[in-house]
Amino acid sequence: MRPLRPLKRTSSLLASAVLASAALTTAGPAEAAIRACTVAAVQRLAPAGTAITAAVRTAGPDHCLVDGHATVASPGPWDIKFRLALPDRFAKRHFFFAQGGSGGGIVPWTGQDEGNAAAPLDYDFNELLGRGFAVTSMDKGTSPLHSLDFSWQADPVQKLNWDNRALETVAAVTQGLTRSFYGTRTLHRYVSGCSGGGMGSINNLRVHDGRRFDGVIVGSTVPLSAASALSWARILKRIIQNPDGWIPPQKLQAAQSAILAAHDGDDGEIDGIIADGRGIAVRDELLSEAGFTAAQIATFRLVTTDWTYHGLDEPVRVPGYSVTRPATWSAWFVGAVPPPWNVASFTSPYGFLVAESSFRATLGTGVADLDLDDPAVHRAIQSGTADGSSDGVYDFTAFRDSGGKLLTYFGVDDPAIPYEWSEAIQRGAAAYESATPGLDRWYRAYLVPGLMHCFGGVGPSDVPERMLDAMVNWVEKGRKPQAITTTRETDGRTFILRPERLRRPTKG
Ligand SMILES: [Ca+2]
Known part of the structure; x- marks a missing residue:
């Protein structure tokens, strides 16, 4: 599959x-x-x-x-x-x-x-x-x-x-x-x-x-x-530990429809597409009207808000997810079905399959128990790639x-x-x-x-x-x-x- x-x-x-x-x-x-x-x-x-x-x-x-x-x-x-x-x-x-x-x-x-x-x-x-x-x-x-x-x-x-x-x-x-x-x-x-x-x-x-x-x-x-697995892990862990924050697909679809209705025209054309979601502030009232509970609104904020990862030598700003198409989150990191999820089932979020198999293999710890402040996690993220290169992450100067x-x-x-x-x-x-x-x-x-x-x-x-x-x-x-x-x-x-x-x- x-x-x-x-x-x-x-x-x-x-x-x-x-x-x-x-x-x-x-x-x-x-x-x-x-x-x-x-x-x-x-x-x-x-x-x-x-x-x-x-x-x-x-x-x-x-x-x-x-x-x-x-x-x-x-x-x-x-x-x-x-x-x-x-x-x-x-x-x-x-x-x-x-x-x-x-x-x-x-x-x-x-x-x-x-x-x-x-x-x-x-x-x-x-x-x-x-x-x-x-x-x-x-x-x-x-x-x-x-x-x-x-x-x-x-x-x-x-x-x-x-x-x-x-x-x-x-x-x-x-x-x-x-x-x-x-x-x-x-x-x-x-x-x-x-x-x-x-x-x-x-x-x-x-x-x-x-x-x-x-x-x-x-x-x-x-x-x-590893940075992508980390974004998923952070959200997945929160939902596993706070199942009330899991958002059913139909609510994400309702939120998507409401966001599109409010912002489709921002790019100058009513065409079912928001060409750029940066700068869109989704109000709590919009989410409430889409049926979100307070716990589900908190999950929405966790997903879409930029955050800083402090485990690296230098803090890294990690972007939040786009607000333009939230119905697609179900498949990747919110889940079409609520937790518990497992790596043997494709009803689990794709991000769970990646992060869970990756962190279990490298750290012996699954997403639910992952401590983002653990030095072992820092080392796994910091090495990032297995290349041993001393060049900086964005150093493409030789190319x-x-x-x-x-x-x-x-x-x-x-x-x-x-x-x-x-x-x-x-x-x-x-x-x-x-x-x-x-x-x-x-x-x-x-x-x-x-x-x-x-x-x-x-x-x-x-x-x-x-x-x-x-x-x-x-x-x-x-x-x-x-x-x-x-x-x-x-x-x-x-x-x-x-x-x-x-x-x-x-x-x-
Ligand atoms: Ca548009």
């Missing part, structure tokens, strides 16, 4: 994506140096420690589909599985799809079969192959029970794989294979990941200096992965200085990661800028109205794909992204996303 993948693409979205991208397609004729698509031929191109297990000529668009694994050690050994598609019409582009969640021993791929639960909703790989991208995906080097199980974090091998090692390793192997296969030194290298995939990508900028990538696209994430480009996007209706992390990451990165124009040279951040966590919701449905279009133009043509036009699949409505601007300059 894979709760993060409830939707299926339709052919109409594919068609619109192909049309929208047609102007960008620059794939040239097949190159003369293409190698044979056999296991033996591809294996000869692979570095030591890489095993090629399949290489098959595949149609639509014509490509060589390669399966393999890269073996890592120290700590290890572990075989990280990957897939690489090498199109006949190659445009010297390599695209790495970094999957979200906990991984799962599955390599997400488009079109294996109609029932493929692991098909990414973010991109259509066949469309990318048609535009001349070599395409790579991997399993993240973990073996969870399901996509929201993090109990493998007790294993330092898998923890390091998930955190940053799998992405770096598979990027090195598959980019090398791609160069050798086509006999080219030139390669435009892209990676895109959302949520857990975004964490791996943004970790790479700090731990490995982003040296494998020219363009990095990050959706809805936090720079220290910046090598000419790398970064795009981030967050959904305003995200019930998993508060979208105001967008501003926190920008401010963190801006602290390393001393010259004008600073971030403008290499970093763009976008907020997406109506978008939930990575996909879904009432906003546009092609955000990652249009981000990639903008990134290709930036990396390959030097055109800085400005407004990005996105589209809602169901009715073709367009949403023009404009780069976020920090409200005040940050001193270096």
Whole structure:
């Protein structure tokens, strides 16, 4: 069961994506140096420690589909599985799809079969192959029970794989294979990941200096992965200990309807979407009229109010959740059913599945008993990632200085990661800028109205794909992204996303 993948693409979205991208397609004729698509031929191109297990000529668009694994050690050994598609019409582009969640021993791929639960909703790989991208995906080097199980974090091998090692390793192997296969030194290298995939990508900028990538696209994430589990844990613990504060789904729906009725027009258009929830003050009276008790109002405040985590060397301001779509909270951290919850049931909130399995594995303590003031919790959060890098959390300067480009996007209706992390990451990165124009040279951040966590919701449905279009133009043509036009699949409505601007300059 894979709760993060409830939707299926339709052919109409594919068609619109192909049309929208047609102007960008620059794939040239097949190159003369293409190698044979056999296991033996591809294996000869692979570095030591890489095993090629399949290489098959595949149609639509014509490509060589390669399966393999890269073996890592120290700590290890572990075989990280990957897939690489090498199109006949190659445009010297390599695209790495970094999957979200906990991984799962599955390599997400488009079109294996109609029932493929692991098909990414973010991109259509066949469309990318048609535009001349070599395409790579991997399993993240973990073996969870399901996509929201993090109990493998007790294993330092898998923890390091998930955190940053799998992405770096598979990027090195598959980019090398791609160069050798086509006999080219030139390669435009892209990676895109959302949520857990975004964490791996943004970790790479700090731990490995982003040296494998020219363009990095990050959706809805936090720079220290444990920080998200902490937000959930804080709310979940309160509800477990104070069951009166649990809010039934129908009350959250009533609150959502009332908030929308009051604020839909704030963005200048009555369209069922609040384009930006910052600055909206939800009154107690509104919640009371939606049926909330005092205990439920207290839960609402806990969820939506910014707070400070004092366990780190420096206090960290943690944004509250968006008030724009509270009905979505049930699935993630309030619960469609009241506690008790358990990690074996998907009726438990997704955030509970993640936080409970993660903290039990790393601290031996479940959410209900987690003491946020415990030094052991501080250490677990502070180490944050398993990388051992001495660089600061937001220190992406090596990537910046090598000419790398970064795009981030967050959904305003995200019930998993508060979208105001967008501003926190920008401010963190801006602290390393001393010259004008600073971030403008290499970093763009976008907020997406109506978008939930990575996909879904009432906003546009092609955000990652249009981000990639903008990134290709930036990396390959030097055109800085400005407004990005996105589209809602169901009715073709367009949403023009404009780069976020920090409200005040940050001193270096
Ligand atoms: Ca509106």
